[in-house]
Every structure is written in C-alpha cells, then in structure tokens.
Amino acid sequence: MQYTLTTPVTREQLAPLRAGDTVLLSGTVYTARDAAHKRMMELLDAGEPLPFPVEGSAIYYVGPTPERPGQIIGSAGPTTSGRMDAYSPRLLDLGQAIMIGKGARNQAVKDAVVRNGAVYLAALGGAGALMAASVKELEVICWEDLGCEAVRRLEVQDFPLTVILDAHGGDLYQSGPAAYLGSL
Amino acid sequence: MRTITASAITDTVARLCVQANLKLPEDVSAALARSRREEPWPLAKETLDLLWDNMELAGQRQLPICQDTGMACVFVELGQDVHIEGDFEQAIHEGVRLGYGEGYLRKSIVGDPLRRVNTEDNTPAAITLRLVPGDGFHITVAPKGFGSENMSRLAMLKPADGVEGVKRFVVETVRLAGPNPCPPIILGIGIGGSFDKVAGLAKHALLRPIDQPNPDPFYAALEQDLLKEINALGIGPQGFGGRTTCLGLSIETAPTHVAGLPVAVNVSCHVTRRASAQL
Numbered sequence: 208m209q210y211t212l213t214t215p216v217t218r219e220q221l222a223p224l225r226a227g228d229t230v231l232l233s234g235t236v237y238t239a240r241d242a243a244h245k246r247m248m249e250l251l252d253a254g255e256p257l258p259f260p261v262e263g264s265a266i267y268y269v270g271p272t273p274e275r276p277g278q279i280i281g282s283a284g285p286t287t288s289g290r291m292d293a294y295s296p297r298l299l300d301l302g303q304a305i306m307i308g309k310g311a312r313n314q315a316v317k318d319a320v321v322r323n324g325a326v327y328l329a330a331l332g333g334a335g336a337l338m339a340a341s342v343k344e345l346e347v348i349c350w351e352d353l354g355c356e357a358v359r360r361l362e363v364q365d366f367p368l369t370v371i372l373d374a375h376g377g378d379l380y381q382s383g384p385a386a387y388l389g390s391l
Numbered sequence: 392m393r394t395i396t397a398s399a400i401t402d403t404v405a406r407l408c409v410q411a412n413l414k415l416p417e418d419v420s421a422a423l424a425r426s427r428r429e430e431p432w433p434l435a436k437e438t439l440d441l442l443w444d445n446m447e448l449a450g451q452r453q454l455p456i457c458q459d460t461g462m463a464c465v466f467v468e469l470g471q472d473v474h475i476e477g478d479f480e481q482a483i484h485e486g487v488r489l490g491y492g493e494g495y496l497r498k499s500i501v502g503d504p505l506r507r508v509n510t511e512d513n514t515p516a517a518i519t520l521r522l523v524p525g526d527g528f529h530i531t532v533a534p535k536g537f538g539s540e541n542m543s544r545l546a547m548l549k550p551a552d553g554v555e556g557v558k559r560f561v562v563e564t565v566r567l568a569g570p571n572p573c574p575p576i577i578l579g580i581g582i583g584g585s586f587d588k589v590a591g592l593a594k595h596a597l598l599r600p601i602d603q604p605n606p607d608p609f610y611a612a613l614e615q616d617l618l619k620e621i622n623a624l625g626i627g628p629q630g631f632g633g634r635t636t637c638l639g640l641s642i643e644t645a646p647t648h649v650a651g652l653p654v655a656v657n658v659s660c661h662v663t664r665r666a667s668a669q670l
Binding site (some may be wrong): 271274278283290309310333339354355367383386387 | 435452454455511570571625631633660
C-alpha cells in the first residue's frame with residue numbers, strides 16, 4: 208500500500224501505516240545525525256527550546272555531500288539509524304512523529320514508536336543521488352560548525368520511503384525476510 | 392631508476408578520489424545488473440531497480456553515488472627501483488584534500504577518535520604501501536563508507552574450528568549486520584596471518600574484482616559455498632527480504648601460527664568503490 212503524507216503529521220494520519228507500506232513524503236524534514244542529536248539532548252537538559260518545532264516533525268538522519276554551484280543539495284542518502292537509538296525515545300515522547308534512516312533500531316525505540324503512534328521509515332541506503340532528487344529547498348538552521356552534520360531544513364516532494372517500524376509493533380526487517388523465506 | 396614526482400602522485404590521487412565516488416567499478420555494476428535479472432522476490436527486485444536508477448542518476452548529475460564518500464583508503468604497489476621526488480605520504484594526503492574539495496565530496500574524517508574534530512578536508516588518507524620488484528607504481532583509491540565498515544568483525548578462532556568455524560563466523564557476521572550495511576553487500580575476508588595482518592587481508596580482498604575467484608580452487612570453492620549460504624539468509628536488498636543479500640565476496644589468506652586461526656570480515660556495500668592508475 209502506498210501513502211502520501213505531508214508534514215507535520217498527526218498520530219491519526221500515521222495509524223493506517225503498516226511495515227512494508229511505501230510513503231511519498233512531502234513538506235518540511237529536518238536533518239540531524241549523532242552530533243546534532245547530542246546537542247539537542249543538551250538543550251533539553253538545560254530547559255532550552257529545540258531548534259525546530261518537534262510536534263509532528265520528521266527527522267532525516269543524513270549528512271549530505273556539499274552541493275555544487277546551482278545544485279540544491281549534494282548526494283543525500285540515509286546514515287545508520289542505530290546510532291540515534293540513545294536519543295530517539297526522548298524526541299518521540301516530545302512529539303517527533305517520523306524518523307527517517309536505514310538499519311535496525313533497538314527495543315527502546317520500538318517501544319517508543321508504539322507508545323507515541325510514530326513511525327520509522329527507511330530511505331534507500333547508498334542511494335544518495337536518488338534521494339537528493341526529491342529535495343526542493345535546503346537551509347542550514349543551526350550548528351553550522353558541525354559541517355555535514357549541521358541541522359538543515361529540507362523541503363521535500365514525494366520523498367520515497369518504506370515503513371520499517373509501524374505504530375502497531377510491525378517491523379519490516381523481521382517480517383520482510385520471513386515472508387521471502389516462507390515463499391520458498 | 393625511474394623518478395616519479397610528488398605532484399604527479401597528488402594529481403592522480405585527486406582524480407581517482409572523484410572518479411571512484413561517481414562511477415562504480417565494472418564488476419560491481421555487472422553484479423548489480425545480474426542480481427536485478429535473477430532476483431525472484433518482487434519487493435527485492437524493485438529495490439535493486441532503484442539502486443540501479445541511483446547509479447545512473449549519479450552519472451547524469453555528477454553526484455556521488457552515496458553521500459558517505461568515505462575514508463580514502465589508498466593502496467600503493469611501489470616498484471623498489473622507483474625514486475620519489477618529494478614526500479610520498481604528503482603527496483597522497485594532498486591529493487585527497489584536492490579531490491574531496493574540488494569534487495564536492497563529503498569530509499567525513501575526525502582528527503582524533505575521541506575528541507572528534509573534523510579535519511575539514513577528509514585527510515589523512517589511510518595508506519597501505521607494498522614494495523614490489525621493478526620500477527612500476529600502481530595506485531588504487533578505495534573510498535570506504537562506515538555504515539558497512541562498522542559491521543566488520545575479527546575473531547581469533549581455534550585451529551580445531553577449521554573451515555566450518557570460519558564459515559560460521561562469516562555467516563554470523565552478515566546475519567548480525569542485517570539491514571545496517573546497505574545490502575546487497577560485498578565482503579572481503581581474511582584468513583590466517585596475525586591479529587593485524589588478517590584485518591589487512593580482509594581489506595585488501597575488497598580490491599579484487601568480485602567476478603575473479605581466488606586462484607586456489609580450494610578457496611574459490613569456499614567463496615562459492617559462502618556466497619550461497621549468505622544468499623539463503625533472506626535478508627535481501629536493504630534488509631527488506633529477498634535472495635540478493637551479497638553480490639560477491641573475496642577471500643585472501645596468509646600463513647599463520649600453529650596455535651591460531653585468525654579470521655576477519657570487512658563488510659562493504661553495493662557502493663564498493665575503487666579506482667586505479669599506473670604512473
């Protein structure tokens with residue numbers, strides 16, 4: 208099943224999604240990797256606001272290559288999401304609705320996804336040129352000193368994603384291989 | 392004695408850094424093409440088609456195939472009759488600095504593993520030098536992404552573990568890696584040597600085109616066995632399920648100690664990059 212969504216999203220909009228469905232996502236997506244997540248935790252610890260509105264937001268784990276003159280963004284595929292496992296539950300509990308990356312998540316993240324009616328979506332790992340084609344606008348919004356890890360606001364159109372973890376406990380990394388092996 | 396200048400090395404490294412990141416080696420793209428034709432599982436086939444589209448788009452738009460343009464792993468086979476005019480290692484680092492700058496490649500290196508400040512120019516390169524007879528100079532730049540590098544493993548097995556132990560360890564490494572290293576993967580496997588040597592063997596094995604089997608029929612057969620076993624795991628492209636988990640693998644071996652059986656698995660992805668030149 209394919210869904211079309213525009214950020215910010217609500218819990219109700221995400222409820223029909225199931226592991227293995229595809230999503231064409233449009234709207235604002237914020238980028239953050241390990242270093243930016245660590246700084247966001249420090250802000251929260253200090254009682255400061257986050258650099259973007261977290262309610263209903265989508266965070267993409269990406270560190271793009273520099274854009275050539277005339278390009279909006281360089282190559283922009285996902286990084287391994289597991290490195291954000293330590294930080295994601297706290298952001299999900301604050302209202303983050305969509306995580307975008309690639310690779311397995313731990314049980315704490317899976318629990319937080321279910322608890323908050325969120326989703327974890329996969330972008331195509333290693334397909335940086337393809338993912339970049341959906342990005343229509345880019346602005347570095349903070350922590351420029353982090354280079355490729357700075358927080359960027361992306362405006363995306365029909366960003367092609369696959370549901371890995373859904374709000375009902377589904378996990379494509381378990382069910383996908385099992386379905387294939389079951390077909391043999 | 393033949394003389395090669397540092398500036399010739401720098402220019403070559405810069406060019407190879409860009410070339411490697413924009414265009415896949417023939418053997419890797421051929422394996423990807425074949426897997427698209429042979430993959431029986433629909434979702435897996437669609438995923439492989441998208442990876443193929445990405446490769447083509449990267450060529451058209453002059454974008455890196457993957458945004459992790461890697462740590463610049465540079466391998467040099469240096470003829471012992473060659474004289475290098477200038478600083479050999481600095482020449483390579485300078486080539487990386489130029490190539491990653493002018494090629495709009497990502498700077499992914501921190502100067503210290505714990506204090507973690509980005510060097511801003513992707514230096515230093517990871518240089519492996521092998522001295523060989525003659526006056527040749529063969530250089531390969533193999534940018535290595537860390538999504539897959541992080542899934543690599545090394546074990547000091549017991550001689551009694553034998554070939555079955557090695558197979559178990561390799562297959563377990565792939566199973567544990569699951570979707571993380573961006574399957575379909577490519578593996579470099581080292582067997583033998585010492586603790587440090589075996590990791591080098593595994594990394595070096597990734598330089599051999601995956602359509603070239605190990606010249607020793609015993610290890611060529613082991614490569615085939617392992618490939619078959621890995622592609623029966625069902626992980627599939629991107630970990631979404633399917634047959635195509637591994638595009639190919641290479642084994643390199645070295646003599647080892649009577650008491651040991653070191654094995655190392657260097658995990659690489661469908662964007663396994665290498666570009667070579669002779670000077």
